[in-house]
Amino acid sequence: MSIIMKPMTIGRLSKAANVKITTIRYYESVGLMGTPDRSESGQRLYGSLDVERLSFIRHARELGFPMDDIRTLIELQTHPSSDCAVVNKIAQNQLGAVRKRLGQLAALERELERMVTSCEGGKVASCQVMASINDHSECSSGNHERIKPL
Amino acid sequence: MSIIMKPMTIGRLSKAANVKITTIRYYESVGLMGTPDRSESGQRLYGSLDVERLSFIRHARELGFPMDDIRTLIELQTHPSSDCAVVNKIAQNQLGAVRKRLGQLAALERELERMVTSCEGGKVASCQVMASINDHSECSSGNHERIKPL
DNA sequence: CTTGCCTCTACAGTCGCTGTAGACTGTATC
DNA sequence: GATACAGTCTACAGCGACTGTAGAGGCAAG
Structure with a gap:
């Protein structure tokens, strides 16, 4: 059984993954982060999976990987049985x-x-x-x- | 007595200093190169001093100096008696x-x-x-x- | 209720150029 | 002289990977 956690706003995600809010929105706009759920008033809501994904992106960026490569890596992560x-x-x-x-x-x-x-x-x-x-x-x-x- | 040399067009300057034509015009637009004389039909005309200045800029760029520093360096070159x-x-x-x-x-x-x-x-x-x-x-x-x- | 932070969208700016469109000019060859 | 082709002109958009700003609305604590 999966533990359903209270979703967090973009500010909390920002602190959790150590990525600036504007950068998160930018990653969303270029398709690295996918469109999140929204609260009734329109605020973005994230879960712990988003923290992991964003941390992955951040670490890959710190290693200097270009965005296109990161896109490919994330794509591959969703097909865990493909060849590495x-x-x-x-x-x-x-x-x-x-x-x-x-x-x-x-x-x-x-x-x-x-x-x-x-x-x-x-x-x-x-x-x-x-x-x-x-x-x-x-x-x-x-x-x-x-x-x-x- | 100074030898007056036939001025060259931007294409020749480009080859002489190994800097692309568009880049030369860009340098002019941001004030690194100064506004050159023009021919009757409006083409830019350069002399050998421009070759030297442009080569200086290129080498400084190759060394990684940011444009602002290069601007300062060029400025200082015109005051040769100031402290280095x-x-x-x-x-x-x-x-x-x-x-x-x-x-x-x-x-x-x-x-x-x-x-x-x-x-x-x-x-x-x-x-x-x-x-x-x-x-x-x-x-x-x-x-x-x-x-x-x- | 007010204060003060948080979040929203949309767009401009960063750096150092590069690329493109569309018009004009200069030169070489026939 | 005609034609072909290379060179030059301006003005503006685009690159990567964001950052900063303006102006509006949302939310929780005191």
Whole structure:
């Protein structure tokens, strides 16, 4: 027998899953969260399953998975008897993406390190940092990839 | 005596600095590039100084500097006799941001590694990857930072 | 009953661009 | 000169993943 629990409003769900209210509504609008029941006055009502689902989404987001992948993962969760190869593939792609980004950032770190250590104060005109940014001789010459935020 | 060079159109500037035409116009619209001269028919005309400035912007972007910082850096370039402490501060902040991001991504890498190595195939219901995403016991508990794309 | 938080919808803004539509211009070839 | 084609123009919408705002209504405690 299932225990029927008192449903909670969006604010309680927000605290339970540590996801902002506006973000929950956004997830609903893009189909990650499904349309919840409503109270008579129109307020959204959630149960403990929603807490789990939202926590799943949050953790997946923290791991950097894009929304589309998360959609796929949730879809797969509703078919527990299907093969988990797809799940594994998504996770491995993600790991590859993280490693690639780590490589890029390590290169940035080296260049920025070189810049700041070569600066010995003084005027902008003779600043090594400025010179370094101006000198685009090396590094990412034929690179047509989009620049990503930190 | 300065050598007066034939001005170039936006397409040539684009190739010279390896920045897309639309991006150049965008930089102009947000005040990073300044309003260029125009030909009789209204086409933008650039000189070699513009190539340098645009290359500077591109390299700064590749290093991950946000637009506001780049604006400041360009501003400082036009006052070559001012102190380069501000420049150095910006670069050091950037280095700090890169290192912080490296730390975050390294943590992600470890967790994803753990996930994919623990998956031994089978059904979604028993998939360790799924279980890992569901288990949000550890990792970033009281973290209110915005999740960043890779 | 009032106070004060909670929730609702709808839409604009964030960052750093990219893509598109539709019109005009410049150049090369025939 | 005609034609073809590449280049350029403006203006605006769209991306991802949200965040913030305005203005209205709901709900529980004192």
